[in-house]
Amino acid sequence: MSTLARPTSGCPSGLAPPSLAVAGDLSAFVRNDGSLKTLQLSVTGARCGGCLSKIEQAVSSLPGIETARLNLSNGRLSTAWHGDLCADRVAKTVSDLGYGVSAFVEDDVGAAAKREERQLLMSMGVAGFAAANIMLLSVSVWAGHGEMGETTRRSLHALSGIIALPVLLFSGRHFFRSALSALKAGHANMDVPISLALVLAYSVSVWETVRGSPHAYFDACAMLIFFLLIGRFLDARLRRQAHAAAHSLAALRNRAVKRLNAAGQVESVKAQDVRSGDTIILAAGERTVIDLIVTQGNGSIDESLVTGESLPRTISQGQILYAGSINIDQPLQGRARGEAGDSLLSEIADMLEAGEQQRSAYRRIADRAVGLYVPFVHSAALLAFLTWVILGASVGAAIMIAVSTLIITCPCALALAAPVTQVVASGRLYRQGVFLRSGDALERVAEIDHVVFDKTGTLTLGEPVLASQHAPHELMAAARLARASRHPLSRALVNAAGPGQVAAEVKETAGLGLEATIDGALSRLGSAEWVGANADTQTGAPSIWYVEGDADPVLFRFEDRLRDDALASVGALKAAGLSIEILSGDQPGAVEHAAATLGIDHWTARVSPSQKGARLKVLREEGRKVLMIGDGLNDAGALSLAHAAVAPGGAIDISQSAADAVFSDGLLSVPALLSGAKQARHVMRQNFTFAAGYNLVAVPVAFAGLVTPLVAAIAMSASSLIVTLNALRLHRGA
Amino acid sequence: MDIIIYLIPIALGLGLIGLLGFLWSVNSGQYEDLDGAAFRILEDHERPLPPDTD
Secondary structure, eight states, X not given: OOTTOXXXXXXXXXXXXXXXXXXXXXXXXXEEETTEEEEEXXXXXXXXXXXXXXXXXXXXXXXXXXEEEEETTTTEEEEEEOSSOOHHHHHHHHXXXXXXXXXXXXXXXXXXXXXXXXXXXXXXXXXXXXXXXXXXXXXXXXHTTTTSOHHHHHHHHHHHHHHHHHIIIIITHHHHHHHHHHHHTTOOOTHHHHHHHHHHHHHHHHHHHHHTOSOOOHHHHHHHHHHHHHHHHHHHHHHHHHHHHHHHHHHTTOOEEEEEOTTSOEEEEEGGXXXXXXXXXXXXTOBOSSOEEEEEOOEEEEOHHHHOOOSOEEEOTTOEEOTTOEEOSSOEEEEEOOOOTTSHHHHHHHHHHHHHHHHHTOOOHHHHHHHHHHHHHHHHHHHHHHHXXXXXXXXXXXXXXXXXXXXXXXXXXXXXXXXXXHHHHHHHHHHTTEEESSTTHHHHHTTOOEEEEOIIIIIEEEEEEEOSOOOHHHHHHHHHHHTTOOOHHHHHHHHHHOSOOOOSSOEEETTTEEEEEETTEEEEEEOHHHHTOOGGGOOSSOEEEEEETTSOOEEEEEEEEEOTTHHHHHHHHHHTTOEEEEEOSSOHHHHHHHHHHHTOOEEEOSOOHHHHHHXXXXXXXXXXXXXXXXXXXXXXXXXXXXXXXXXXXXXXXXXXXXXXXXEOSOTTHHXXXXXXXXXXXXXXXXXXXXXXXXXXXXXXXXXXXXXXXHXXXXXXXXXXXXXXXXXXXXXXXX | OTTHHHHHHHHXXXXXXXXXXXXXXXXXXXXXXXXXXXXXXXXXXXXXOOOOOO
């Protein structure tokens, strides 16, 4: 049996890459409910049933655990336990299995959205029940036309009216409320004609029932509400998912830091509780979540996510350590920096805000359609009423025709056209490893004509790989020293050498290198000056030297290798007729090399975050619709200023939240996203064209007074069905 | 046709039971994790627990 297979890291189905991140101290996020302690964790990388059982079983087997339940849809793990189990142990159990873990705290917006979605679902259920049952009664009225006695027909209508009343009041309240608030604000939204149609149809039907006439529109009322609620529900669900995704990303910032209190003791506090001037301790290998001014210790830091620079930088007392940098080798102590207006983070935050504003001004296709629809319907109904009154019909008959016009032009197809398409398209993209963070992202991505790539971590792997050729014994000798270090170049060397021994008593000097005495000879690994080599031979590429005793130093050269699928991805984007450029914070040599390999003519190196933002503004003024792809903190501003933005799964949190979509399966997801968005736009346009065409046919028929409740019922359900089936075509290609 | 006096209420009653069942399922959170529910049915609880990872 293969059920007891070797425990692999991360998703056993290979749907998501394993995470290597380690959660910080989470004890600050545990809630105490009497003796029961509860902790909500946000788990990334869990995608299949294997993940589900692996995580739940591992956590359940911890001592004292009461419940451990993972919600696979939103990646939330709820745990509850008795006793003194440490929160970090729960988190570590999950992160040891190869999943990313962070504390999760539900926010008000998320809770409200969840309530709204649940209420819509309940309203939908009530409306569905009523629509089906009224239809049952209506069919018998239609079938018995001419034969059914007036008393029977009237009682069936009355019964329909009784069933429809709770639907109107309970399920219809979503539309009435929204219409009222729109009218109060002095404008009309789609819910105004809907509410008008509902109220008029119901009251006219009551009147017709009392009169004992053959036609009543109770079935249309219930069906209208039911179909509209489906669209409303799907839209709410999409928006909540997008919000939940954004919030999970924000949860990554729910990290705890180690603070040195006045008594000289180390305590764990939430990052947002840190005040300016607090003394923070940063262990080796830890990523800082707040800007620090180093007060003690010196070492190397990896700033690749902050500046795009692929090589570590040495840091000493008095220098600033930006949030997002990783402390590589030595423990550091620093003072938390206040919210100084000129800090890198606040500069980026300003750009993010500007981006948000400009994006919220984007008008979705559905909104534009509604803008055309509302006046059209109102004037059509009014015109029908006036025309028939002028032609000499009774006011009652004219009202009936106006109501049937309102009902038949009901925006069922219109309301379903966009949400159904977006749900199907985003579901398909999700299976391809791309998850969308906003509902209108698809529409904006489809409009793209220019692509801007960041280099480090986006086009490249973001970590150095050994490029020079060496004899195995040289590699093995150097690796004995390198294994003791967390420096990226050391790790790259170890990766190339494979498993082996570690030298005893390796000493690391920050910024210079490593040394140890092996078999009586002093061995050193590090910079040219550290080993006493001739620095003239150094090129632009990152490199380290190794020397053993009096032998000649050996040079190891590294490169930040391009992702395997970078060339194919760039090729696919070019084939789609897009222009491409690279904006990188890295050295010109490295950027030029990458650009030449990928065949990209436009590239700029050593670009600061604000220069990236400025370049995007220029492109916008030229009228280009830019898709920005980047991962670092230095890209966050540019991402939010672009027309649409995408970030890889390994990107820093702030960049992921500035992006419209995050992909986890490699760069080929970018062309996949683009074609998916274009297909979705195509289907959406078809749907809107169909809805418009339908109205062009339906309105004259209603105008002529030919619409009976039977015709309305058939037209309404047929148009909704066609729109839904058309959207489902997108599903097929997955 | 007097039979419809009984049949219609019965039909409505059955529908109402279905509706109440649906409302109950919504409120008891059964639609919270649609992806996970599909996998849980396959889960075999009698499988030995994995070794303690800590």
